[in-house]
Amino acid sequence: MHVLILGGTTEARALAAALHSEVRVTSSLAGRVARPRLPEGEVRIGGFGGAEGLADWLRAHGVDAVIDATHPFARTMSFNAARAAATAHVPLLALRRPGWVPVAGDDWRSVASLEEAAAALDGLGERVFLTTGRMGLAAFAGCPQWFLVRSVDAPDAPMPDRAEVLLDRGPFTLEGEREVLRRHRVDVLVTKDSGGAATAPKLRAAREAGIPVVVVRRPPVPDGVPVATTPEEAADWVRGRR
Numbered sequence: 001m002h003v004l005i006l007g008g009t010t011e012a013r014a015l016a017a018a019l020h021s022e023v024r025v026t027s028s029l030a031g032r033v034a035r036p037r038l039p040e041g042e043v044r045i046g047g048f049g050g051a052e053g054l055a056d057w058l059r060a061h062g063v064d065a066v067i068d069a070t071h072p073f074a075r076t077m078s079f080n081a082a083r084a085a086a087t088a089h090v091p092l093l094a095l096r097r098p099g100w101v102p103v104a105g106d107d108w109r110s111v112a113s114l115e116e117a118a119a120a121l122d123g124l125g126e127r128v129f130l131t132t133g134r135m136g137l138a139a140f141a142g143c144p145q146w147f148l149v150r151s152v153d154a155p156d157a158p159m160p161d162r163a164e165v166l167l168d169r170g171p172f173t174l175e176g177e178r179e180v181l182r183r184h185r186v187d188v189l190v191t192k193d194s195g196g197a198a199t200a201p202k203l204r205a206a207r208e209a210g211i212p213v214v215v216v217r218r219p220p221v222p223d224g225v226p227v228a229t230t231p232e233e234a235a236d237w238v239r240g241r242r
């Protein structure tokens, strides 16, 4: 059995680790990060050339099942996977860690996009901690606020006019996040609803400091695609198809 894992997440690596001794596993990475953490099993890097390219790849490599374990915000890849799997008649499962849920004391503003997040900053403060990654920063290019932009690799232009870049990669600690908020005198945090533990401490640090958080909601999983929320659940789905 040959399983293709569309990866780029902690959960995708955990799934590859769980399955690679039982079935043939190929993990696919987009190639966005200069030095990615590589999963166990076979790895291929780079785009497929849209849904048609992916469907061709599935047929040419005898893929029996696909797990879309991409980041919840990798919308294009998820929709391409749904189309390609339908075209090539290969079963598809989406692996999505649960989103974050606000608790007492949180001051969250829910928005649908990075553009809405930029608009929502009005009146929330002068110093913004932007943790949405290095893609899509153009949405904040016209904003008057000062930004602390945190990303794994250096972002490209267009960027906010007034910005400092903090290169770092999770997992992050609560102590470390408290320190970032304090040292940079952050007024407001912007995040995607990525979910998971690795980047969650910033939310608690913001709550403790009474800092509002602008949270970008997730795009939907494509219609008709079943969803698992943990690597174990996804591994069992694969085992059930052997």
Ligand code: NAP
Residues within 6 Å of the ligand: 006, 007, 008, 009, 028, 029, 030, 032, 045, 046, 047, 048, 049, 050, 051, 053, 054, 069, 070, 071, 073, 074, 075, 076, 077, 078, 080, 132, 133, 135, 192
């Ligand atoms: P995207 O906008 O959904 O995808 C754009 C294109 O990148 C796709 O059409 C595909 O190119 C290629 N691609 C994306 N994921 C791929 C994969 N796993 N293997 C091969 N090609 C892939 O994706 P994105 O938001 O730029 O994210 C890119 C990668 O970074 C994903 O693998 C995702 O898991 C990871 N990531 C994303 C975020 C985020 O916030 N978006 C955060 C952390 C990690 P073709 O059409 O040529 O096939």
